[in-house]
Amino acid sequence: xxxxxxxxxxxxxxxxxxxxxxxxxxxxxxxxxxxxxxxxxxxxxxxxxxxxxxxxxxxxxxxxxxxxxxxxxxxxxxxxxxxxxxxxxxxxxxxxxxxxxxxxxxxxxxxxxxxxxxxxxxxxxxxxxxxxxxxxxxxxxxxxxxxxxxxxxxxxxxxxxxxxxxxxxxxxxxxxxxxxxxxxxxxxxxxxxxxxxxxxxxxxxxxxxxxxxxxxxxxxxxxxxxxxxxxxxxxxxxxxxxxxxxxxxxxxxxxxxxxxxxxxxxxxxxxxxxxxxxxxxxxxxxxxxxxxxxxxxxxxxxxxxxxxxxxxxxxxxxxxxxxxxxxxxxxxxxxxxxxxxxxxxxxxxxxxxxxxxxxxxxxxxxxxxxxxxxxxxxxxxxxxxxxxxxxxxxxxxxxxxxxxxxxxxxxxxxxxxxxxxxxxxxxxxxxxxxxxxxxxxxxxxxxxxxxxxxxxxxxxxxxxxxxxxxxxxxxxxxxxxxxxxxxxxxxxxxxxxxxxxxxxxxxxxxxxxxxxxxxxxxxxxxxxxxxxxxxxxxxxxxxxx
Amino acid sequence: xxxxxxxxxxxxxxxxxxxxxxxxxxxxxxxxxxxxxxxxxxxxxxxxxxxxxxxxxxxxxxxxxxxxxxxxxxxxxxxxxxxxxxxxxxxxxxxxxxxxxxxxxxxxxxxxxxxxxxxxxxxxxxxxxxxxxxxxxxxxxxxxxxxxxxxxxxxxxxxxxxxxxxxxxxxxxxxxxxxxxxxxxxxxxxxxxxxxxxxxxxxxxxxxxxxxxxxxxxxxxxxxxxxxxxxxxxxxxxxxxxxxxxxxxxxxxxxxxxxxxxxxxxxxxxxxxxxxxxxxxxxxxxxxxxxxxxxxxxxxxxxxxxxxxxxxxxxxxxxxxxxxxx
Numbered sequence: 001x002x003x004x005x006x007x008x009x010x011x012x013x014x015x016x017x018x019x020x021x022x023x024x025x026x027x028x029x030x031x032x033x034x035x036x037x038x039x040x041x042x043x044x045x046x047x048x049x050x051x052x053x054x055x056x057x058x059x060x061x062x063x064x065x066x067x068x069x070x071x072x073x074x075x076x077x078x079x080x081x082x083x084x085x086x087x088x089x090x091x092x093x094x095x096x097x098x099x100x101x102x103x104x105x106x107x108x109x110x111x112x113x114x115x116x117x118x119x120x121x122x123x124x125x126x127x128x129x130x131x132x133x134x135x136x137x138x139x140x141x142x143x144x145x146x147x148x149x150x151x152x153x154x155x156x157x158x159x160x161x162x163x164x165x166x167x168x169x170x171x172x173x174x175x176x177x178x179x180x181x182x183x184x185x186x187x188x189x190x191x192x193x194x195x196x197x198x199x200x201x202x203x204x205x206x207x208x209x210x211x212x213x214x215x216x217x218x219x220x221x222x223x224x225x226x227x228x229x230x231x232x233x234x235x236x237x238x239x240x241x242x243x244x245x246x247x248x249x250x251x252x253x254x255x256x257x258x259x260x261x262x263x264x265x266x267x268x269x270x271x272x273x274x275x276x277x278x279x280x281x282x283x284x285x286x287x288x289x290x291x292x293x294x295x296x297x298x299x300x301x302x303x304x305x306x307x308x309x310x311x312x313x314x315x316x317x318x319x320x321x322x323x324x325x326x327x328x329x330x331x332x333x334x335x336x337x338x339x340x341x342x343x344x345x346x347x348x349x350x351x352x353x354x355x356x357x358x359x360x361x362x363x364x365x366x367x368x369x370x371x372x373x374x375x376x377x378x379x380x381x382x383x384x385x386x387x388x389x390x391x392x393x394x395x396x397x398x399x400x401x402x403x404x405x406x407x408x409x410x411x412x413x414x415x416x417x418x419x420x421x422x423x424x425x426x427x428x429x430x431x432x433x434x435x436x437x438x439x440x441x442x443x444x445x446x447x448x449x450x451x452x453x454x455x456x457x458x459x460x461x462x463x464x465x466x467x468x469x470x471x472x473x474x475x476x477x478x479x480x481x482x483x484x485x486x487x488x489x490x491x492x493x494x495x496x497x498x499x500x501x502x503x504x505x506x507x508x509x510x511x512x513x514x515x516x517x518x519x520x521x522x523x524x525x526x527x528x529x530x531x532x533x534x535x536x537x538x539x540x541x542x543x544x545x
Numbered sequence: 546x547x548x549x550x551x552x553x554x555x556x557x558x559x560x561x562x563x564x565x566x567x568x569x570x571x572x573x574x575x576x577x578x579x580x581x582x583x584x585x586x587x588x589x590x591x592x593x594x595x596x597x598x599x600x601x602x603x604x605x606x607x608x609x610x611x612x613x614x615x616x617x618x619x620x621x622x623x624x625x626x627x628x629x630x631x632x633x634x635x636x637x638x639x640x641x642x643x644x645x646x647x648x649x650x651x652x653x654x655x656x657x658x659x660x661x662x663x664x665x666x667x668x669x670x671x672x673x674x675x676x677x678x679x680x681x682x683x684x685x686x687x688x689x690x691x692x693x694x695x696x697x698x699x700x701x702x703x704x705x706x707x708x709x710x711x712x713x714x715x716x717x718x719x720x721x722x723x724x725x726x727x728x729x730x731x732x733x734x735x736x737x738x739x740x741x742x743x744x745x746x747x748x749x750x751x752x753x754x755x756x757x758x759x760x761x762x763x764x765x766x767x768x769x770x771x772x773x774x775x776x777x778x779x780x781x782x783x784x785x786x787x788x789x790x791x792x793x794x795x796x797x798x799x800x801x802x803x804x805x806x807x808x809x810x811x812x813x814x815x816x817x818x819x820x821x822x823x824x825x826x827x828x829x830x831x832x833x834x835x836x837x838x839x840x841x842x843x844x845x846x847x848x849x850x851x852x853x854x855x856x857x858x859x860x861x862x863x864x865x866x867x868x869x870x871x
Contacts, residue, residue: 044828044831044832045832045834045835047828048825048828048829048832048835051821051822051824051825051828052825054821055818055821055822055825058814058817058818058821059814059815059818061809061811061814062811062812062814062815062818062858062862063811063862066809068808068809069808069809069810096809097809208807217804217805266547266717266718270717270718270720271720271721272718272721273721273724274721299721300721300722300724300802301721301722301724301725301727301798301801301802302801303801303804310800310804312803312804314804467804469804469805471805471806474800474806477806478793478796478797478806481793481796482793484789485786485789485790485793488785488786488789489786492782492783492785492786492827493782
């Protein structure tokens with residue numbers, strides 16, 4: 001990406017190498033190849049093509065489901081297009097922005113940018129230290145020009161021109177025959193803005209890369225009943241996405257305690273506000289042994305910021321509490337979180353609360369006595385058209401659970417990890433886990449299994465999903481982006497232009513010739529030139545050239 | 546109270562009024578455009594008189610200007626061609642439409658006690674206001690552009706019609722994610738920039754028509770190619786930094802709302818694509834061989850991408866911005 005809008009035409013590619021072609025050895029050929037590649041890569045045309053490629057390559061990222069955004073949509077795509085999906089997968093279509101070809105395009109673009117901008121900046125730096133170029137012989141051939149005869153003395157005309165060209169870089173020269181000229185130039189800041197803009201693009205890219213290397217992001221569900229979460233290791237998280245240089249040690253240590261989840265909704269169920277009342281201890285608190293907690297409210301658009309990390313409230317849900325009482329009188333309670341499954345926001349949830357009978361040591365026996373309370377939970381239950389449980393409001397107005405109590409082998413002894421939200425489908429298919437009771441329960445209701453065991457629905461605790469983000473690059477990116485806009489505004493608003501005045505002494509005064517050339521885009525110089533010309537030639541007859 | 550129904554009703558009525566006035570403005574700008582040829586033919590004969598007045602930017606439309614100097618003493622009011630009269634009526638109606646439209650949007654905000662850019666109805670409505678407003682500013686600065694007004698009003702009216710029908714949303718509070726002062730900064734900037742980009746998008750298409758002289762009937766009465774090209778460039782150069790600023794403020798907001806400042810959400814991705822296309826346009830303007838037609842194509846593609854981002858991404862592709870949808 002060479003410099004933007006305004007470059008002077010690229011000089012034709014010349015090959016000023018003194019080496020005759022026939023003497024070129026393999027090394028020479030290789031060097032020539034490299035040089036030509038470099039020239040090709042840094043030409044404006046290549047930059048344009050790369051820009052188009054970048055735009056084109058980004059589009060599938062918006063049109064195809066992306067795994068990083070929503071893995072479920074990728075699964076849907078596989079189901080809908082079983083033949084196309086593997087091909088898209090191989091081409092990186094589900095991970096466009098992590099794909100090598102996308103990286104190849106923007107890296108080439110960055111190289112092209114550096115290769116184009118830096119030499120040009122040097123050129124303009126030199127240009128800035130040289131006096132403005134000499135006045136062309138024939139000003140009438142310039143895009144903007146004017147001339148007039150005046151009764152003014154040449155000295156007076158020149159003095160007036162100097163006054164009008166205040167703020168321009170200018171130099172005066174004499175030509176044979178008493179002819180005097182002024183060359184003036186303005187708008188060097190445009191190049192500065194241009195350079196700043198392009199360099200900050202690189203800054204943004206570096207900031208992004210740094211964030212990807214040293215940043216991390218994790219999700220954790222915390223029950224909103226005074227439960228705590230501490231950012232001490234990966235193990236505390238439900239999911240953790242680490243940067244390339246993050247191994248999970250040395251996380252910024254801080255603790256968050258979630259006291260309460262508060263949501264308000266409109267009568268139609270549309271959420272009005274979400275928030276979680278929390279308290280936290282920063283890393284400094286923990287190190288210095290402070291035991292008090294700092295109160296804070298995390299809400300949408302308002303994360304908790306501590307120790308360079310951010311804690312967001314990204315979701316909420318409910319954890320129904322069940323108590324299982326075995327015939328021998330022993331009982332166990334559990335309130336594991338269930339997950340919302342309904343995208344419309346009614347918070348209809350599904351889950352599996354798992355129990356093991358206490359006191360059973362024999363592995364064979366264990367595998368017949370494990371219990372899972374599975375099913376559907378609705379914070380405000382109602383009966384759907386087919387008799388199923390639906391939720392008509394996300395708030396806890398009439399908590400109802402359609403439970404499906406299963407007895408048998410949950411598969412938790414197999415050594416394989418399993419989701420906390422579901423039971424192992426293989427165990428159901430093989431008959432090792434089977435439904436022993438089904439019921440629709442409100443709070444306080446009890447369901448009795450054939451062996452006399454009872455399951456009671458005790459109550460509901462809300463939970464919140466906290467997302468912890470750590471991105472050391474983001475302030476750099478922000479800084480670079482602000483500088484970038486500044487550079488952009490500068491380079492697009494300032495016009496680089498030249499202005500020449502030639503004054504010929506004549507019998508009864510002088511003849512003034514003016515010429516103007518926009519070094520950048522022509523748009524917009526005409527008015528300024530005309531104004532200058534009018535002012536300079538005002539007291540005389542303006543003879544347009 | 547969450548919504549004031551009376552104020553909201555008046556907002557809707559003003560919107561309908563805007564639509565009617567814009568339709569009338571379109572009728573008059575069309576008449577102006579249609580009458581322009583008559584004026585030109587009528588002036589063909591004494592054309593030699595004013596030949597010197599035709600400078601490089603001289604265009605067909607310029608001849609629609611009244612020969613005011615020639616008809617000195619004809620009366621206190623300068624005589625105007627029919628085309629000119631229609632054009633003036635058209636501009637007056639557009640000014641009226643802008644006032645009604647602004648009133649509609651302000652009342653929407655008062656009715657809902659929030660910034661009135663919370664859904665696609667409000668966003669597209671404001672975009673149209675920005676486009677007409679930008680056009681009026683341009684016409685004031687460069688009166689020769691006026692006869693091309695019909696080409697700006699056509700897409701605006703189409704968008705307004707869609708806004709009032711398909712996209713219409715009852716006045717209501719917005720979801721928590723949109724309750725932030727960033728909506729004022731981010732969405733307003735993006736609306737302003739998108740609305741302004743409509744003008745160069747149209748100007749570039751007209752430039753292509755003019756340059757290729759196809760369709761010839763359309764091309765004959767258009768402003769000169771150079772005028773159109775310059776118009777497209779100037780507005781783009783103004784709107785592009787604004788658009789960039791809008792994207793950056795969007796990233797800042799996303800950092801607070803979604804936990805990351807850039808996540809290649811479909812809306813972000815297509816905004817990026819549009820940004821890259823406009824960057825390509827600016828580069829093309831400085832590259833030999835790309836300066837005119839190709840640059841114009843790129844600019845049109847840029848605006849097409851913005852429209853695509855507005856409609857297709859919000860309504861078809863699921864993404865984080867979808868709550869702003871219908």
